[in-house]
Amino acid sequence: MKIGLEVHVALPTKTKLFCSDLAYENQEEPNSNVCPVCLGLPGAKPVLNQKALEISAGIAKALNCEIGEKTWFVRKVYFYPDLPKGYQITQLDGAIGIKGYVDLNGKKIGIRRVQIEEDPARIIREKDYSLIDFNRSGVPLNEIVTEPDIASLEELKGFIEELRSILYYQGVNINQELKTDLNISLAENRVEIKNVTGVRNLIAAAEYEIKRQSALIKEGKEISLETRSYREDENETVSSREKETEEEYGFTFEPDLTFYDTTKLAMQKAVIASNAAKELADINEYNEKTIRELVLFNKRNLSLLEGISKEEFKKGVSLIEKFASFGIEDYSEEEFMKMLKRDVSSIEKDSFLQLLGRSNKTEEKADKEEIESGIKEMLYLDKTLLERGINDGKAMSFMIGKVKEKYHVTGKEAADFIQKVIKSMLNN
Numbered sequence: 001m002k003i004g005l006e007v008h009v010a011l012p013t014k015t016k017l018f019c020s021d022l023a024y025e026n027q028e029e030p031n032s033n034v035c036p037v038c039l040g041l042p043g044a045k046p047v048l049n050q051k052a053l054e055i056s057a058g059i060a061k062a063l064n065c066e067i068g069e070k071t072w073f074v075r076k077v078y079f080y081p082d083l084p085k086g087y088q089i090t091q092l093d094g095a096i097g098i099k100g101y102v103d104l105n106g107k108k109i110g111i112r113r114v115q116i117e118e119d120p121a122r123i124i125r126e127k128d129y130s131l132i133d134f135n136r137s138g139v140p141l142n143e144i145v146t147e148p149d150i151a152s153l154e155e156l157k158g159f160i161e162e163l164r165s166i167l168y169y170q171g172v173n174i175n176q177e178l179k180t181d182l183n184i185s186l187a188e189n190r191v192e193i194k195n196v197t198g199v200r201n202l203i204a205a206a207e208y209e210i211k212r213q214s215a216l217i218k219e220g221k222e223i224s225l226e227t228r229s230y231r232e233d234e235n236e237t238v239s240s241r242e243k244e245t246e247e248e249y250g251f252t253f254e255p256d257l258t259f260y261d262t263t264k265l266a267m268q269k270a271v272i273a274s275n276a277a278k279e280l281a282d283i284n285e286y287n288e289k290t291i292r293e294l295v296l297f298n299k300r301n302l303s304l305l306e307g308i309s310k311e312e313f314k315k316g317v318s319l320i321e322k323f324a325s326f327g328i329e330d331y332s333e334e335e336f337m338k339m340l341k342r343d344v345s346s347i348e349k350d351s352f353l354q355l356l357g358r359s360n361k362t363e364e365k366a367d368k369e370e371i372e373s374g375i376k377e378m379l380y381l382d383k384t385l386l387e388r389g390i391n392d393g394k395a396m397s398f399m400i401g402k403v404k405e406k407y408h409v410t411g412k413e414a415a416d417f418i419q420k421v422i423k424s425m426l427n428n
């Protein structure tokens with residue numbers, strides 16, 4: 001079995017890829033965040049967002065890619081209403097990263113390419129007509145293309161988990177937005193499933209397709225080379241149209257942009273943190289992913305873990321997890337070292353707080369503090385969503401709903417409180 005992916009993720013930049021319109025904020029009113037560049041008007045000239053370039057380089061580096069000294073763009077020419085200028089600005093030979101890999105418990109899953117590209121506009125299909133919203137046009141994306149090295153559904157799950165963890169470091173949350181083209185071949189012919197949205201659908205689509213192809217093979221039937229699409233409601237893939245290959249698109253050099261020097265990009269911070277987590281895991285013979293997540297959740301955990309011996313390491317990790325599970329984030333090094341000497345493996349929160357020497361709070365206050373730390377946790381994992389929430393009613397209600405659900409609170413007063421906390425944290 002061979003599985004390959006083309007994964008699209010949105011980059012956490014303030015503005016769009018080639019213009020200064022906001023990429024994610026103030027999106028509620030259709031076609032409100034647009035300009036001649038992202039509308040594709042004749043004569044409008046793109047200017048590359050340096051931040052998007054830096055983030056992409058960080059992603060390429062974290063995926064162990066080779067990064068050339070220069071990177072450049074091409075036009076992928078095709079006609080579609082979501083792309084009125086007649087081409088998408090993307091990358092091919094000059095892609096920011098090539099020939100990388102993701103290490104999956106010793107097996108390397110090849111990364112063919114990491115490329116920067118613009119998102120087209122959003123098409124909203126109504127019964128008798130379609131609408132186009134250009135707010136999304138020009139949002140910076142990375143397309144991550146893997147080699148067909150994934151050999152089972154289990155490996156696919158493992159790869160996505162690993163990718164999720166690596167991308168968090170670069171500020172990218174794949175839970176928020178992930179669009180994947182999925183290639184699966186159990187026999188000779190390759191089947192492509194286009195535009196699968198989200199992690200859950202990706203796994204479900206792969207599972208379905210593996211079953212479908214296995215059944216055909218058992219019946220002695222041929223699997224045809226085709227493109228299919230995944231229908232979420234029916235949980236099945238259906239044939240969509242004839243396969244078109246990369247060669248069928250016209251590609252041409254993008255003359256409005258230049259060659260970009262990658263040698264001086266500030267992409268080191270995340271890479272250093274990632275390397276440090278790896279080193280820490282190696283020295284202490286501990287699971288790397290766990291360490292990476294702890295370090296990501298709170299950068300200070302890195303120095304705390306670096307400061308303890310190998311004998312104490314396992315206990316130190318459990319202690320940090322304990323702090324996190326009790327929603328205590330503002331622990332000092334002193335408190336950490338103090339608790340490290342105790343056995344807190346099966347302790348309740350109240351006793352933990354007492355040992356810590358923190359006073360017991362009133363029930364009411366505890367609830368609010370708990371909610372606050374819960375929101376903070378979301379802020380770490382979902383910063384862009386939270387930022388969006390400030391001006392986007394839907395995103396805000398989604399988040400309020402999540403917090404309410406998590407802490408079993410109801411009513412308008414609770415909602416107002418949660419909203420206030422989110423806003424105050426984002427304004428800091």
Ligand SMILES: [Zn+2]
Pocket residue numbers: 016019020021033034035036037038039138
């Ligand atoms: Zn624009």
